[in-house]
Amino acid sequence: MTTNAKLLPREKVFRDPVHNYIHIEHQIILDLINTREFQRLRRIKQLGTTALIFHGAEHTRFTHSLGVYELTRRICDNFLRNYPSQTPGDGLWNDQERLVALCAALLHDIGHGPYSHTFERIFNTDHEAWTVRIITAPETQVNQVLRSISPDFPEKVASVIQKTYPNPQVVQMISSQIDADRMDYLLRDAYNTGTKYGLFDVTRILRVMRPFQDGIVIQANGMHAVEDYIVCRYQMYQQVYFHPVSRGMEVILTHLLQRAKYLCEQQGSRQIQTPTLLEPFFENNFTLNDYLRLDDGVLNTYFNYWQDNTDDILRNLAHRFLDRKPLKSIEYTEATKTKLATMTQLVTEAGFDQAYFTATNASFDQPYDAYNPTNQATRIKPQIEVMEADGTLNELSTLSPLVHALANSATGDRRFYFPKEMLQPTDLQLFTPVYQEFQNHIKNGMLI
Template sequence: MAPITVLHPQVLPMEKVLRDPIHNYIYIQHQVILDLINTKEFQRLRRIKQLGTTSYTFHGAEHSRFSHSVGVYEITRKICDLFQRNYPTQNSNDGLWDDHERLVALCAALLHDVGHGAYSHTFEHIFHTNHEQMTQQIITSPETEVNHVLRQVSDDFPAQVASVIAKTYPNQQVVQMISSQIDADRMDYLLRDSYFTGTKYGNFDLTRILRVMRPYQGGIAFNFSGMHAVEDYIVSRFQMYQQVYFHPVSRSMEVILSSLLKRAKDLYEMDQLPHDFAYETLKPFFDNQFSLKQYLKLDDGVLNTCFSIWSECDDHILKDLARRFLNRKPLKSAKVNDDTRSLLPTLRNLIAEAGFDPYYYAATNDSFDLPYDSYNPSSKKPQTQIELMQTDGSLIELSTVSTLVKAISGKITGDERFFFPREMLAKGNQLEIFTPVYQQFEKYLHNDRLIFPK
């Protein structure tokens, strides 16, 4: 690997900028940040969509993990500037901002998503990878250009940056900039995803929120005077999940993608997957024995090439699923709940009678989100609650003073859906066996206890 030169001092003699539709300019002021952006591991993020299959619903959502990552860096840079300007530390015990933490915060912000795989969460589910663990591995592995750049700061600097991702870094102010209920990551993806999906749900007053953020001994709080800006952010996040992230068509395409990868994996295990580019590319993942180098070779485009090859293969299920995914042929869906779940075996049987293998063509998918919750250390994944700082310096948790946030605090939103082939609703199908099956299937869907599909 060719060495990457890091100039000293770490601050560039003249800052560089990236034009950005969300932040206007992204300011690069440190050589290490510029060098990290130019590593092959970070450039790979250009080839991974930020929103995965959502572009099948909102056609403008073609933005990448790269653009999001530099956006998170820029918000973090602004936070550091505001903290240093307004809350600089005077002694080691005052709980204010120590600007020596700036570089580790900026690097962690920039690299927080570098470990995402092709099609992100669906790929993780099938092949049991974890993007946060992969991010830490990329940062700490001597095989990567990212690690080489970070080690130019100091030998232990990669471990420091990785500990921010792992949330074990000693200074919680740095951790909460990147990972909390209101952090640079979430603030950028709400604004960016809203912009590129052509929606307005994710808009909130970023400038105001940054102005009211402040460090304290336990992390980051918000001045009480900024409560309404924080409320606006919480509501925006709530709406984006309901209207964009949980959209039934996007989830349908995720189900097809999941079934497509499952079918390929099943064929591989039966030694029936053709020995071609797709086979050689995914073999390490089918065997669950992949190296970091093999993982980093994957991106959305590589997987799409695999799908294109499979769209012409002999296996009719793999071929059909590949064509459905590539050509945007989503499944239909109906909401289910505890009262209607008992109908699903019957619906699966009808799908099988119609000629579709329900293992690949029928699925339940649930998407749930907790818009906001006060800290609960006994929960499976305890979240950092949002603290408001009053004029006397005391802290008060957001939902105790905001009736708006209290109304949605602790309330899980979302739904569970049953996905099935669109053909099950194709009236006029000429197959003799299909007409009675279709009529029976539709009768169940029109049952008063089921919500008719969208």
Template sequence: MVYSAEKLSEEKVFKDPVHRYVHVRDRVIWDLIGTKEFQRLRRIKQLGTTFLTFHGAEHSRFNHSLGVYEIVRRMIDDVFAGRPAWNDEDRLLTLCAALLHDLGHGPFSHAFEKVFDFDHEEFTRAIILGDTEVNQVLTRVSPDFPQKVAEVIGKTSEKKLIVSMISSQIDADRMDYLQRDAYFTGVSYGQFDMERILRVMRPREDQVVIKKSGMHAVEDYIMSRYQMYWQVYFHPVSRSAEVILTKILHRAKELFKKNYTFKYEPIHFISIFHEIVTLEDYLKLDEAVIMYYFQIWQEEEDPILSDLCRRFVNRNLFKYAEFDPAKEYKKLAELTTLFVKAGIDPDYYLVVDSSSDLPYDFYRPGEEEERLPIHLLMKNGELRELSRESEIVDSISGKRRTDHKLYYPADFLEDESNHSAVKKQIRALLD
């Protein structure tokens, strides 16, 4: 039997709080789930530092990846059922890309990437194409199958329809994480009628389109995404935790470059600090490893590193103030000067953090991050871009919202034993 067509002798199921069950019938999918690279995703949280704000947000990239796979499986079995141009190879390619799309995420994902200039998509492709268990499983389908999967995830595949199912403005990735993140954070913002959206999806050569009758379900989906970003993903307390996390990693990196002698050698970071990280080194990193270092770094002699680690581990986070960098840059300069006078390092304790989101956009050729719009299928067969039919979507199309916060350690400013006059000035500026 050809490996790509081999079915399990008995269907495997994962109990799932969002989709009820995740169904696995294909041998290749089951084998991919069992690889050490995919199992590593159990040790990477889906929402990074958000668990310090919403205590239920302990779910993993493993949960989410299975969810994206299940949505795509349902698309194929329901939406594309009987479609002549859809074949077994396309089906397996889509399922594998959906399952593996987040494979390269590192611990605490985006914060970790920013500090060390990593790209999780590059690591995803490296895992798929490298000397890994995942590559061995994919190669059993065909020698060029890993490359095809990597191209779908990298959005360079000629199979645009498959790419759009996993990465577009209405894709399986977003449909899973909105519902899953809402469930585990305990909020209602991310809920929308996915069943309805799946029923009104129609495959076209380059993308999935939506029947006009399903427009209101799509409006609800877009507004759910909008609310989740501002109520959950950009929550100021989660951002405070991420600021501290980022500063810990920056401090450790700076100390290493200055030949600081750590009490416990950070062996998992050595290649990263030297900027010669290998795939093997990268795959050894997960959030348990990072938290281990944060625990032991609390005892380091460097006061900044030890303080920041204690803050993160014990959730003693920075406070924040509203901040407009366009209007208040002089205040920031004044605060920076005062922090130095007070003996507080502004590089680590006075941080401007900005969050920005574009909830929906139409196609803007040549612009950075070109976005394929959502198209509605009209009764006469014509395709119409969503915002031209929906007043709700039109009102937010192309409008990027940005929020700025200024983070600082309020407890440092309450200590009147040193520099009390300067600290009073700082508090006055921050109030």
């Protein structure tokens, strides 16, 4: 537990398109926002390559982090007003936990790198591990601000991110199947992409959340608002997060960084216009300061340089990414995946290096994970419990036929990516057998 931190003389607010006002009451929250590590999040897009498909999705990790903080603040207010702890161990809300919850909510994404998950896959980084490191490293401004509360306060905040903090209510505010993080990114991404089916009644959900001994539950009279939230999450994954063109741009970005890394390893950094800030990552010898100097703009600057590179593949991929020329794709199934080797070979015969101009991508999501002791994901992300008026708890999918239909069923698709030229060859190539054979295997966007 932590004591109350210093309050601002006058509440500060941030205008927000999703939550209207974001209320800052504590000096430490304002100080954390003003750190160099947190300000860096302004330069990292929330949706990465998806912004190249939904042109309004220019929002950043900065705005999302403020939104998660605001929802967590409202949850704390609701718990304090309606479910304050009366005696130790009664399972109700102890408001001395507020500050650690708010700081963890604000900082939960501070470890994201440029283009987030794509960068992680190339350089084997993990944003949660970097979040913990930024919070606990003595040289960061974030750590110095947190230590103004107490010497062990950074470790307490980090333990919430690591899901080891002893109070499960605090952990589940930030990380569960219906937490402040998910609620904000669904609403914020829906707003900025213009996808109205991603909207749900967040005010009602916050109202029907309540603390109990083992975490947070939903009151039974709010079950339908939660059903709506689950359906919205399903729709956002299928229509936005798994958009095939966004995945095609992500493939290009992945291969672009892989090619640059390969050239640096084989021929030295001068071959790719000396990417000073990326060089430590190509050499797998980077520091915390190296990591914090990267953002989307740094990568885009190097991509711009690489458009003039002497390496044909690097130059081609840089043009495709910056000029938004995504790879095309077709869906394949278990029955048709045996043809992928043939399709890849045809792309090679057309003159493209298959390592950089073809890819397979499988994207699946479970809209809701009912508890399964053999499924590690449901053990980490607790199921949603519904509390009846008499205090009885029931898992959500046992009460809702709608959620039951979505529970534990992965939805998504598998796609094969290839250059658009395979479908639109030049006039000289139009009757070349390799292109005709390639297209003969495709019908209505499916591999046949």
